[in-house]
Amino acid sequence: MKIGELSRRTGVPTRLLRYYEEQGLLHPDRTDNGYRDYAESSVQDVQQIRGLLDSGLTTEMIRTILPYLSGPDEILLPAEHLTPRTAALLQGHIDRIQARIDCLARNRDRLSAYLAAVRPEPDAEMVDR
């Protein structure tokens, strides 16, 4: 699939698809004429990248963890040459992600609590007034 189609199917501007490639997040093939040729799975990859970027991860973090995020099923990864160094690095990323989750969840709860406290009138009048 060419870049235009991938852009249409993901809603991500072509500019960004090229940028993600430049950042080492995508690795499309090239056809004879130099056009980028994306695999079908790129659609999911791009959505993955978008979600992580929106969640405050940098392209650098994403680049390092992306190889270990393929699918929920496939585990086609270099299990052997995973140095303790890399493992520790991954664990660090996990921790940072967890910290973000905690922070976001805490604030989501506060916002929800506020909304709930302020308007306890969902859709029908159940108390007299």
Added chain:
Amino acid sequence: MKIGELSRRTGVPTRLLRYYEEQGLLHPDRTDNGYRDYAESSVQDVQQIRGLLDSGLTTEMIRTILPYLSGPDEILLPAEHLTPRTAALLQGHIDRIQARIDCLARNRDRLSAYLAAVRPEPDAEMVDR
């Protein structure tokens, strides 16, 4: 408390404390000589802001939700003049935050699963070798 102390206690450079004020996130008093005078609660406020920024929220989003995040206890807020418009806006923010959480949790799980799958040797040799 003056800006230097707040900076020391939060680990956030004074430059950023001034920036957050410029963005409407902090509202310190001023002493006679023009120095910023922060309340004790500013320490928590700043940590709150940092967490949200790290989690990918913009200062604009933070500015709009911050008034509704005071403490877990206090609900000193303008409960009355909360227009349905604002409520919907808040709900939108909650939804976006939830989406981020989902995305992060999903990827955290994948990373954890990978690590767990790849090194099932915690600390002792339990199998012969």
Added chain:
DNA sequence: TCGAACCCTCACATCAGTGTGAAGGCAAGG
């Protein structure tokens, strides 16, 4: 064969968040 709609690279611009330094006022201690 021509034009529309793709694709390419290159490069400058914008925005938010942040670093850094200049130029100067205020406060406290030797």
Added chain:
DNA sequence: CCTTGCCTTCACACTGATGTGAGGGTTCGA
């Protein structure tokens, strides 16, 4: 009084993510 260290504003610069446009090649249908 003078130094030291805090504070003030102003302003320029950088980075990462993104927008936008110029200049030019490719594909395809009328």
